[in-house]
Amino acid sequence: MEQDYDAHRIENRWQSHWNESSIFEPEPDEREKFFITIPYPYLNGNLHAGHTRTFTIGDVIARHKRMLGYNVLYPMGFHVTGTPIVGLAELIENRDPQTMNVYSRLHRIPDDILETLTTPERIVDYFSVEAEKAMRSIGYSIDWRRKFTTTDDTYKKFIEWQFNLLHDKGLIVKGAHPVKWCPNDNNPVEDHDILHGEEATIVDYTLIKFTHKNMVLPCATLRPETIFGVTNLWVNPDIEHAKIKVSKEGCEEIWVVSQEAYRKLTFTDRTVEFIENVAGKDLVGIKVKNPLSGKEMITLPASFVKPGNGSGIVMSVPAHAPYDYLALKDLYDKDLSEYGITEDLQEIELISLIEAKDFKEYPAVEAVEQLGVKDQNDPKAEEATKIVYRREFHSGILKENTGKYAGVAVSKIKDILTRDLLDEGIGEVFYEFSEPVVCRCGTSCVVNMVKGQWFLNYSNPDWKDKVYKCIENMNIIPEEIRVEFNNKVDWLKDKACARKKGLGTRLPFDTNWLIESLGDSTIYMSYYITNKFFAQGIKTEQLTPSLFDYVLLGKGSVQQTAIDTGLAETLIANIKSDFDYWYPVDLRSSGKDLVPNHLLFFLFHHVAIFEKDKWPRALAVNGFVSLEGQKMSKSKGPILTLREAVDTYGADVSRMYILSSAEQTQDADWRNAGVESAKKQVERFYKLAKEIIDSGATSGIEGELKLIDRWMLSRLQQCVRETNNDMTSIRTRGALQNAFFLLYNDLKWYQRRGGSAVLYDVLDVWVRLMAPFTPHICEEIWSAMGHEEGNFVSQAAYPIFCPRFIDNDAELAEELMCSTLSDIEEIIKVTKLTPKMAVLYTAPQWKVTAFKIALKMKHNEDLNAGKLIKTLMADPDNRKHGKEIPKYVQKIVPDISSMKTERFEMLLGMRLDETTILRENIGCLSNEIGCPIQVYNADEPEYDPENKSRFALPLRPAIYLE
């Protein structure tokens, strides 16, 4: 071992040793396998601190499992399909200043190379080499023989096979879907092209078709159930409307809507023809028919109706919509004869259709009255609306007058009712933004239906059922996110899976389209296994569908596959048996950003393609990483590359830091100050290990052990147990807390208390315990401890909990020492004395006996003060303490009865002689306190000027300072 810790030398040395001996290139054998994967990185930049976290977690699990005796496969590939790499190439080609600056300064790409990265291919080539170098430099135990990029021709064959299969199963369907669209650019707008309204979402309204003669007056609503409570329609008399011919799927109708709505309708999947303008006031006072009930109702004028919202015509539900109620009330004493309306509007009866918590018959009326809303222009009307809508949505139940829907919860009714209205031809779906969207070019955007689009049919209930089943049987870490997964599955709709732009594989059954880049990353874990063979010189055209069918699905025969592909039968059989050995994925570990997309699709595609026994077994999710409190951005900075972290701090320090900075789904913040402190810890580890090794220490575990040695070994086992527990639930922070920090502190205390016999044994366990986290330094120490070349700690057995070393008495004795010490210090602090001498009195026999009897009574679930006193008084020896006994019992009984089981069991088996322990350690105590110490038993104190000995309790000696 070298004098000082030189991270880079140690790390380089062990990385090349690992390489030379290929210890991370597993082949199937008789051991149980463990196949762990993490999502491959997208290569539009160098790997950064965010990747470092996810990948290091993967590596630490891989190493832990390997040391536990599993045959571990941890592979890696690179994702390059999609548009960002193409976009990056363009930006570099155009020498975009920000891009050039960020990639040169933060991604640390040499300028002469950066300038050449003007095509997607060169970018892929460059970053894939860099990414591999970076991952090797931090010591990941990856099997590099299996790597690939998603634009490899062989990979494309695999994707084509998958998509053909899904298509054949009917899981890829053609349809239309709504997108944000700029009519000026004649293109969908992506998020970064939006000037205003990035937050806008596409909301689906239900369009309900009221009729007047042969004319349709469609009303858009988010609450289609309120159709049962409509009393009239609202039309704004001051706006211009349009009469249009609308045809859809061969059905032709005449509609009247606002001008804005007319414009929006032209972008939907309807054909729209303009007929004439219609003044708003001409639409007021006409009779329209409710399409569901057939009832006639009147249209009334309202100023709150905005032409840009929905169709520009609104249905009125005054019982449940405050605006409707207010507008109606406003009209009660108005003269409407100019619209030809003569009836008394007060006779319009409100129709209540929802039973909601804390509301009586007419929620809208109640809310308006409670808030004192004056009229439809009062700002408080908005608040009243919110209250009514929210409460009705959450607690509302439909009443009898809704016919077959009676009893259905308002929160569940929308989809059911919309489908029924659609089927009956009296309703349609109408998409609208939640807020206005403006394109970068200044044009106001619309919702457009893209036709002829291919969809992955994720909304398919049978498909979803299989995913639910898969999730149910999976281990999900942390368990809390299981509910989130289920929610997301529930929420997932069909997903457009084809693109016109970017890198990727063409859709095999419609080659105008490219497969969307999340769709091509769903079952690629299986490709790692086959790619080991493909990479050895199989021709692309030999990768026939029948090969994938046979290897991955077990369909067909090896003979036929050999004929189809021209490959040897033995080779094909090998590929298949490898696949059968390694699959399924035992653990997929990922950042939490991938939960609502990739991880979901990963599950969907697995259940669609594979049989149950090949479905993934576990999922783990971790949080993000920010940089000194700032969110990282590959394209704009700030960013810290993995490479830079390793260059600056070393691999082991970077690993230890990122693993200890946050737990599970919590976000981590990378801070230089924190890494510096991690570095100190690693150096301390090195120094301490070196001291132990240099001292020539050898195993002392079989020799005679002192109390303190037994204490150390007992504590060590606690750390071993906790570390393994934490690792099984992937709590790396907790694991390091135990495997490193607590153990280090215990070891320091052990040395301070004069322990040395088992130092070597502790180090032997400690190095193995730490090896998954900081593998390089552990190899270095391991080898310095005398293990010969080729004997790697990376392959050594991981320490597992050994109960025989647990020694409760040793731990209690040490606890006695510590608490006595801190009590003395406390007294010194409060009294500001400088003691010339300290006297300790251990508890008298009767107190110890009483304590033990009390413990036994609790053990028999029969602990009560009265009985305890009686039992004690029965012994004549105790009678002389007759006055003290009740007081003492009153004190210990509540203590013991409220004791936690663990503590209780520890005390129950206690066999300590406190006096002896304290006397044996007088040297240590007087050293710490700085004065001579005397120890007596309270039964026979030789020196007790202030009668302090009467305060002595078990595990709590009385103290007298002089």
Place this chain on the structure above:
RNA sequence: GCGAGGGUUGCCCAGCUGGUCAAAGGCGCCGGACUUAAGAUCCGGUAUCGAAGGAUUUCGUGGGUUCAAAUCCCACCCCUCGCACCA
């Protein structure tokens, strides 16, 4: 709006299957040892009161359950993230 997560001591952050919790660890700060000095390292302190190991008030706010609540229940306030064709 919908869904998920979170609000702890100067800061970051543990604890949250109720009792050993004035609450781990790290940082910062204070004191000490070492050093010519600085740095590093090591030791101790760091809610308030207290001349004997104790007492008191704390874990977003307000209630509740309990012998006992940071931990369980209810309501409220605040914060972060995702909401789709972008990887």
